[in-house]
Amino acid sequence: MKKVIFVLSMFATCFSSEVIAQKxxxxxxxxxxxxxxxTGNQPYSDWxxxxxxxxxxxxxGESRFGVNGQVLYSRMGGESPNGASKGHLDYLQIPIMGxxxxNGRGNKFRPKVMLGPYIGFLLKAVNENDVSINPEGATRPFKGxxxxxxxxxxxxxxxxxxxWLNADVRYNLGLTQVMNTVSDVHNRSWGINVGLSFPLGEYSPSTGTLR
Structure with a gap:
Protein backbone atom coordinates (compact mmCIF):
# COMPACT_ATOMS: atom_id res chain seq x y z
CA MET A 1 0.00 0.00 0.00
CA LYS A 2 2.89 2.40 0.71
CA LYS A 3 4.09 1.85 -2.86
CA VAL A 4 0.64 2.66 -4.26
CA ILE A 5 0.43 5.88 -2.22
CA PHE A 6 3.96 6.87 -3.28
CA VAL A 7 3.14 6.40 -7.00
CA LEU A 8 -0.10 8.38 -6.62
CA SER A 9 1.81 11.19 -4.90
CA MET A 10 4.35 11.33 -7.72
CA PHE A 11 1.63 11.49 -10.37
CA ALA A 12 -0.23 14.19 -8.43
CA THR A 13 2.95 16.27 -8.07
CA CYS A 14 3.73 16.06 -11.78
CA PHE A 15 0.11 16.83 -12.67
CA SER A 16 0.02 19.91 -10.41
CA SER A 17 3.28 21.31 -11.75
CA GLU A 18 2.17 20.90 -15.37
CA VAL A 19 -1.19 22.51 -14.66
CA ILE A 20 0.46 25.51 -13.02
CA ALA A 21 2.95 25.84 -15.87
CA GLN A 22 0.66 25.36 -18.88
CA LYS A 23 -2.94 25.95 -17.74
CA THR A 39 -11.28 -12.94 -7.05
CA GLY A 40 -10.43 -15.81 -4.73
CA ASN A 41 -12.38 -18.17 -2.52
CA GLN A 42 -15.22 -15.97 -1.27
CA PRO A 43 -18.98 -15.63 -2.01
CA TYR A 44 -18.91 -12.86 -4.64
CA SER A 45 -16.81 -14.34 -7.44
CA ASP A 46 -19.22 -13.67 -10.33
CA TRP A 47 -19.73 -10.42 -12.27
CA GLY A 61 0.02 19.50 -23.43
CA GLU A 62 1.19 20.75 -26.79
CA SER A 63 2.40 17.21 -27.52
CA ARG A 64 0.06 14.20 -27.63
CA PHE A 65 0.56 13.48 -23.93
CA GLY A 66 -1.74 14.52 -21.11
CA VAL A 67 -2.91 13.63 -17.61
CA ASN A 68 -6.40 12.80 -16.34
CA GLY A 69 -7.34 12.87 -12.65
CA GLN A 70 -10.72 11.81 -11.26
CA VAL A 71 -12.68 11.60 -8.01
CA LEU A 72 -15.40 8.95 -8.33
CA TYR A 73 -18.09 7.20 -6.38
CA SER A 74 -17.97 3.62 -7.67
CA ARG A 75 -20.18 0.69 -6.65
CA MET A 76 -18.16 -2.50 -7.06
CA GLY A 77 -18.26 -5.96 -5.44
CA GLY A 78 -19.65 -9.11 -7.00
CA GLU A 79 -22.40 -11.68 -7.19
CA SER A 80 -22.57 -15.27 -5.98
CA PRO A 81 -22.17 -17.87 -8.78
CA ASN A 82 -25.76 -19.06 -8.36
CA GLY A 83 -27.11 -15.49 -8.42
CA ALA A 84 -28.62 -15.81 -4.95
CA SER A 85 -26.80 -12.83 -3.40
CA LYS A 86 -24.79 -9.74 -4.24
CA GLY A 87 -22.10 -7.89 -2.33
CA HIS A 88 -21.86 -4.14 -2.98
CA LEU A 89 -18.57 -2.42 -2.14
CA ASP A 90 -18.96 1.34 -2.45
CA TYR A 91 -15.65 3.15 -2.95
CA LEU A 92 -14.43 6.70 -3.28
CA GLN A 93 -11.90 6.11 -6.07
CA ILE A 94 -9.12 8.44 -7.20
CA PRO A 95 -7.46 7.34 -10.47
CA ILE A 96 -4.65 9.42 -11.98
CA MET A 97 -3.90 8.31 -15.52
CA GLY A 98 -1.37 9.33 -18.10
CA ASN A 103 -3.59 12.45 -33.13
CA GLY A 104 -2.56 16.03 -32.48
CA ARG A 105 -4.27 19.08 -31.03
CA GLY A 106 -6.71 20.85 -33.32
CA ASN A 107 -8.54 17.68 -34.35
CA LYS A 108 -12.25 17.48 -33.54
CA PHE A 109 -12.03 13.74 -32.81
CA ARG A 110 -9.12 12.57 -30.63
CA PRO A 111 -8.76 8.85 -29.82
CA LYS A 112 -6.75 8.14 -26.67
CA VAL A 113 -5.25 5.43 -24.48
CA MET A 114 -4.83 5.77 -20.70
CA LEU A 115 -2.83 4.10 -17.96
CA GLY A 116 -2.17 4.89 -14.31
CA PRO A 117 -2.68 3.99 -10.65
CA TYR A 118 -5.80 4.36 -8.57
CA ILE A 119 -6.60 4.30 -4.88
CA GLY A 120 -10.04 3.57 -3.42
CA PHE A 121 -11.46 4.25 0.04
CA LEU A 122 -14.27 1.93 1.14
CA LEU A 123 -17.40 3.90 2.08
CA LYS A 124 -19.67 0.95 2.87
CA ALA A 125 -20.15 -2.75 2.14
CA VAL A 126 -23.73 -4.07 1.94
CA ASN A 127 -25.73 -6.89 0.37
CA GLU A 128 -28.68 -6.51 -2.02
CA ASN A 129 -30.94 -5.75 0.95
CA ASP A 130 -28.68 -2.89 2.08
CA VAL A 131 -27.57 -4.91 5.12
CA SER A 132 -23.91 -4.46 6.10
CA ILE A 133 -21.49 -7.25 5.13
CA ASN A 134 -18.68 -5.40 6.92
CA PRO A 135 -20.02 -5.10 10.48
CA GLU A 136 -18.14 -3.48 13.33
CA GLY A 137 -16.05 -5.94 15.30
CA ALA A 138 -12.58 -7.08 16.20
CA THR A 139 -11.86 -8.09 12.59
CA ARG A 140 -13.96 -6.49 9.89
CA PRO A 141 -14.14 -8.64 6.73
CA PHE A 142 -13.26 -5.88 4.25
CA LYS A 143 -10.28 -3.54 4.30
CA GLY A 144 -10.78 0.20 4.18
CA TRP A 164 -15.88 18.16 -25.32
CA LEU A 165 -17.51 14.75 -25.00
CA ASN A 166 -15.15 12.37 -23.17
CA ALA A 167 -15.79 8.61 -23.41
CA ASP A 168 -13.73 5.55 -22.49
CA VAL A 169 -13.78 1.84 -21.76
CA ARG A 170 -11.65 0.97 -18.74
CA TYR A 171 -10.30 -2.03 -16.85
CA ASN A 172 -9.39 -1.75 -13.17
CA LEU A 173 -6.91 -4.30 -11.87
CA GLY A 174 -6.90 -4.44 -8.08
CA LEU A 175 -3.39 -5.09 -6.72
CA THR A 176 -4.09 -5.03 -2.99
CA GLN A 177 -6.06 -7.52 -0.93
CA VAL A 178 -9.51 -6.21 -0.06
CA MET A 179 -10.40 -8.69 2.71
CA ASN A 180 -8.99 -9.21 6.20
CA THR A 181 -10.52 -12.65 6.70
CA VAL A 182 -9.73 -14.33 3.34
CA SER A 183 -6.41 -14.15 1.46
CA ASP A 184 -5.86 -13.42 -2.24
CA VAL A 185 -9.10 -11.50 -2.78
CA HIS A 186 -8.82 -8.57 -5.21
CA ASN A 187 -11.17 -6.25 -7.06
CA ARG A 188 -11.65 -6.64 -10.81
CA SER A 189 -13.86 -4.41 -12.93
CA TRP A 190 -14.67 -3.22 -16.44
CA GLY A 191 -16.24 0.21 -16.90
CA ILE A 192 -17.86 2.34 -19.60
CA ASN A 193 -17.70 6.07 -18.79
CA VAL A 194 -19.01 9.24 -20.44
CA GLY A 195 -18.39 12.85 -19.41
CA LEU A 196 -18.42 16.45 -20.58
CA SER A 197 -15.39 18.71 -20.20
CA PHE A 198 -15.38 22.49 -19.96
CA PRO A 199 -12.40 24.87 -20.06
CA LEU A 200 -10.54 25.94 -16.96
CA GLY A 201 -7.68 28.40 -17.30
CA GLU A 202 -6.13 29.56 -20.57
CA TYR A 203 -6.82 28.39 -24.10
CA SER A 204 -4.09 27.10 -26.37
CA PRO A 205 -3.16 30.03 -28.63
CA SER A 206 -2.75 27.69 -31.61
CA THR A 207 -6.33 26.32 -31.59
CA GLY A 208 -8.41 28.45 -29.24
CA THR A 209 -9.71 25.34 -27.52
CA LEU A 210 -8.85 23.04 -24.65
CA ARG A 211 -8.73 19.28 -24.69
Whole structure:
Protein backbone atom coordinates (compact mmCIF):
# COMPACT_ATOMS: atom_id res chain seq x y z
CA MET A 1 0.00 0.00 0.00
CA LYS A 2 2.89 2.40 0.71
CA LYS A 3 4.09 1.85 -2.86
CA VAL A 4 0.64 2.66 -4.26
CA ILE A 5 0.43 5.88 -2.22
CA PHE A 6 3.96 6.87 -3.28
CA VAL A 7 3.14 6.40 -7.00
CA LEU A 8 -0.10 8.38 -6.62
CA SER A 9 1.81 11.19 -4.90
CA MET A 10 4.35 11.33 -7.72
CA PHE A 11 1.63 11.49 -10.37
CA ALA A 12 -0.23 14.19 -8.43
CA THR A 13 2.95 16.27 -8.07
CA CYS A 14 3.73 16.06 -11.78
CA PHE A 15 0.11 16.83 -12.67
CA SER A 16 0.02 19.91 -10.41
CA SER A 17 3.28 21.31 -11.75
CA GLU A 18 2.17 20.90 -15.37
CA VAL A 19 -1.19 22.51 -14.66
CA ILE A 20 0.46 25.51 -13.02
CA ALA A 21 2.95 25.84 -15.87
CA GLN A 22 0.66 25.36 -18.88
CA LYS A 23 -2.94 25.95 -17.74
CA UNK A 24 -4.27 23.87 -20.65
CA UNK A 25 -6.92 22.37 -18.41
CA UNK A 26 -10.55 21.26 -18.64
CA UNK A 27 -12.89 19.68 -16.11
CA UNK A 28 -16.38 18.26 -15.85
CA UNK A 29 -18.79 15.57 -14.63
CA UNK A 30 -18.55 11.87 -15.45
CA UNK A 31 -21.02 8.98 -15.17
CA UNK A 32 -20.70 5.32 -16.08
CA UNK A 33 -21.53 1.70 -15.54
CA UNK A 34 -19.13 -0.97 -14.31
CA UNK A 35 -19.05 -4.75 -14.21
CA UNK A 36 -17.17 -6.04 -11.18
CA UNK A 37 -16.30 -9.15 -9.22
CA UNK A 38 -13.96 -10.32 -6.46
CA THR A 39 -11.28 -12.94 -7.05
CA GLY A 40 -10.43 -15.81 -4.73
CA ASN A 41 -12.38 -18.17 -2.52
CA GLN A 42 -15.22 -15.97 -1.27
CA PRO A 43 -18.98 -15.63 -2.01
CA TYR A 44 -18.91 -12.86 -4.64
CA SER A 45 -16.81 -14.34 -7.44
CA ASP A 46 -19.22 -13.67 -10.33
CA TRP A 47 -19.73 -10.42 -12.27
CA UNK A 48 -22.36 -7.88 -11.26
CA UNK A 49 -23.40 -4.46 -12.56
CA UNK A 50 -22.76 -1.23 -10.66
CA UNK A 51 -22.61 2.52 -11.24
CA UNK A 52 -19.95 5.22 -11.31
CA UNK A 53 -20.28 9.00 -10.96
CA UNK A 54 -17.92 11.84 -10.20
CA UNK A 55 -15.79 14.65 -11.57
CA UNK A 56 -12.58 14.74 -13.59
CA UNK A 57 -9.88 17.15 -14.68
CA UNK A 58 -7.84 16.90 -17.90
CA UNK A 59 -4.49 18.38 -18.75
CA UNK A 60 -3.44 18.30 -22.42
CA GLY A 61 0.02 19.50 -23.43
CA GLU A 62 1.19 20.75 -26.79
CA SER A 63 2.40 17.21 -27.52
CA ARG A 64 0.06 14.20 -27.63
CA PHE A 65 0.56 13.48 -23.93
CA GLY A 66 -1.74 14.52 -21.11
CA VAL A 67 -2.91 13.63 -17.61
CA ASN A 68 -6.40 12.80 -16.34
CA GLY A 69 -7.34 12.87 -12.65
CA GLN A 70 -10.72 11.81 -11.26
CA VAL A 71 -12.68 11.60 -8.01
CA LEU A 72 -15.40 8.95 -8.33
CA TYR A 73 -18.09 7.20 -6.38
CA SER A 74 -17.97 3.62 -7.67
CA ARG A 75 -20.18 0.69 -6.65
CA MET A 76 -18.16 -2.50 -7.06
CA GLY A 77 -18.26 -5.96 -5.44
CA GLY A 78 -19.65 -9.11 -7.00
CA GLU A 79 -22.40 -11.68 -7.19
CA SER A 80 -22.57 -15.27 -5.98
CA PRO A 81 -22.17 -17.87 -8.78
CA ASN A 82 -25.76 -19.06 -8.36
CA GLY A 83 -27.11 -15.49 -8.42
CA ALA A 84 -28.62 -15.81 -4.95
CA SER A 85 -26.80 -12.83 -3.40
CA LYS A 86 -24.79 -9.74 -4.24
CA GLY A 87 -22.10 -7.89 -2.33
CA HIS A 88 -21.86 -4.14 -2.98
CA LEU A 89 -18.57 -2.42 -2.14
CA ASP A 90 -18.96 1.34 -2.45
CA TYR A 91 -15.65 3.15 -2.95
CA LEU A 92 -14.43 6.70 -3.28
CA GLN A 93 -11.90 6.11 -6.07
CA ILE A 94 -9.12 8.44 -7.20
CA PRO A 95 -7.46 7.34 -10.47
CA ILE A 96 -4.65 9.42 -11.98
CA MET A 97 -3.90 8.31 -15.52
CA GLY A 98 -1.37 9.33 -18.10
CA UNK A 99 -3.09 9.88 -21.46
CA UNK A 100 -1.70 9.51 -24.98
CA UNK A 101 -3.75 10.94 -27.86
CA UNK A 102 -3.45 9.17 -31.20
CA ASN A 103 -3.59 12.45 -33.13
CA GLY A 104 -2.56 16.03 -32.48
CA ARG A 105 -4.27 19.08 -31.03
CA GLY A 106 -6.71 20.85 -33.32
CA ASN A 107 -8.54 17.68 -34.35
CA LYS A 108 -12.25 17.48 -33.54
CA PHE A 109 -12.03 13.74 -32.81
CA ARG A 110 -9.12 12.57 -30.63
CA PRO A 111 -8.76 8.85 -29.82
CA LYS A 112 -6.75 8.14 -26.67
CA VAL A 113 -5.25 5.43 -24.48
CA MET A 114 -4.83 5.77 -20.70
CA LEU A 115 -2.83 4.10 -17.96
CA GLY A 116 -2.17 4.89 -14.31
CA PRO A 117 -2.68 3.99 -10.65
CA TYR A 118 -5.80 4.36 -8.57
CA ILE A 119 -6.60 4.30 -4.88
CA GLY A 120 -10.04 3.57 -3.42
CA PHE A 121 -11.46 4.25 0.04
CA LEU A 122 -14.27 1.93 1.14
CA LEU A 123 -17.40 3.90 2.08
CA LYS A 124 -19.67 0.95 2.87
CA ALA A 125 -20.15 -2.75 2.14
CA VAL A 126 -23.73 -4.07 1.94
CA ASN A 127 -25.73 -6.89 0.37
CA GLU A 128 -28.68 -6.51 -2.02
CA ASN A 129 -30.94 -5.75 0.95
CA ASP A 130 -28.68 -2.89 2.08
CA VAL A 131 -27.57 -4.91 5.12
CA SER A 132 -23.91 -4.46 6.10
CA ILE A 133 -21.49 -7.25 5.13
CA ASN A 134 -18.68 -5.40 6.92
CA PRO A 135 -20.02 -5.10 10.48
CA GLU A 136 -18.14 -3.48 13.33
CA GLY A 137 -16.05 -5.94 15.30
CA ALA A 138 -12.58 -7.08 16.20
CA THR A 139 -11.86 -8.09 12.59
CA ARG A 140 -13.96 -6.49 9.89
CA PRO A 141 -14.14 -8.64 6.73
CA PHE A 142 -13.26 -5.88 4.25
CA LYS A 143 -10.28 -3.54 4.30
CA GLY A 144 -10.78 0.20 4.18
CA UNK A 145 -8.39 0.90 1.28
CA UNK A 146 -7.94 -0.62 -2.17
CA UNK A 147 -5.29 0.17 -4.77
CA UNK A 148 -4.39 -0.92 -8.26
CA UNK A 149 -3.96 0.03 -11.91
CA UNK A 150 -6.48 1.59 -14.29
CA UNK A 151 -6.08 1.18 -18.05
CA UNK A 152 -8.33 1.94 -20.96
CA UNK A 153 -9.04 3.54 -24.31
CA UNK A 154 -11.54 6.07 -25.58
CA UNK A 155 -11.91 9.40 -27.32
CA UNK A 156 -12.56 13.10 -26.87
CA UNK A 157 -14.97 14.69 -29.36
CA UNK A 158 -15.66 18.40 -29.76
CA UNK A 159 -19.40 19.09 -29.57
CA UNK A 160 -18.98 22.84 -29.23
CA UNK A 161 -16.32 25.54 -29.19
CA UNK A 162 -15.67 25.02 -25.49
CA UNK A 163 -17.28 21.64 -24.77
CA TRP A 164 -15.88 18.16 -25.32
CA LEU A 165 -17.51 14.75 -25.00
CA ASN A 166 -15.15 12.37 -23.17
CA ALA A 167 -15.79 8.61 -23.41
CA ASP A 168 -13.73 5.55 -22.49
CA VAL A 169 -13.78 1.84 -21.76
CA ARG A 170 -11.65 0.97 -18.74
CA TYR A 171 -10.30 -2.03 -16.85
CA ASN A 172 -9.39 -1.75 -13.17
CA LEU A 173 -6.91 -4.30 -11.87
CA GLY A 174 -6.90 -4.44 -8.08
CA LEU A 175 -3.39 -5.09 -6.72
CA THR A 176 -4.09 -5.03 -2.99
CA GLN A 177 -6.06 -7.52 -0.93
CA VAL A 178 -9.51 -6.21 -0.06
CA MET A 179 -10.40 -8.69 2.71
CA ASN A 180 -8.99 -9.21 6.20
CA THR A 181 -10.52 -12.65 6.70
CA VAL A 182 -9.73 -14.33 3.34
CA SER A 183 -6.41 -14.15 1.46
CA ASP A 184 -5.86 -13.42 -2.24
CA VAL A 185 -9.10 -11.50 -2.78
CA HIS A 186 -8.82 -8.57 -5.21
CA ASN A 187 -11.17 -6.25 -7.06
CA ARG A 188 -11.65 -6.64 -10.81
CA SER A 189 -13.86 -4.41 -12.93
CA TRP A 190 -14.67 -3.22 -16.44
CA GLY A 191 -16.24 0.21 -16.90
CA ILE A 192 -17.86 2.34 -19.60
CA ASN A 193 -17.70 6.07 -18.79
CA VAL A 194 -19.01 9.24 -20.44
CA GLY A 195 -18.39 12.85 -19.41
CA LEU A 196 -18.42 16.45 -20.58
CA SER A 197 -15.39 18.71 -20.20
CA PHE A 198 -15.38 22.49 -19.96
CA PRO A 199 -12.40 24.87 -20.06
CA LEU A 200 -10.54 25.94 -16.96
CA GLY A 201 -7.68 28.40 -17.30
CA GLU A 202 -6.13 29.56 -20.57
CA TYR A 203 -6.82 28.39 -24.10
CA SER A 204 -4.09 27.10 -26.37
CA PRO A 205 -3.16 30.03 -28.63
CA SER A 206 -2.75 27.69 -31.61
CA THR A 207 -6.33 26.32 -31.59
CA GLY A 208 -8.41 28.45 -29.24
CA THR A 209 -9.71 25.34 -27.52
CA LEU A 210 -8.85 23.04 -24.65
CA ARG A 211 -8.73 19.28 -24.69
Missing amino acids: NVSFGPLVGVNFSKL KTGSTAGIFINYS TYYL VDGGAAMGAGFNYAIGRMV
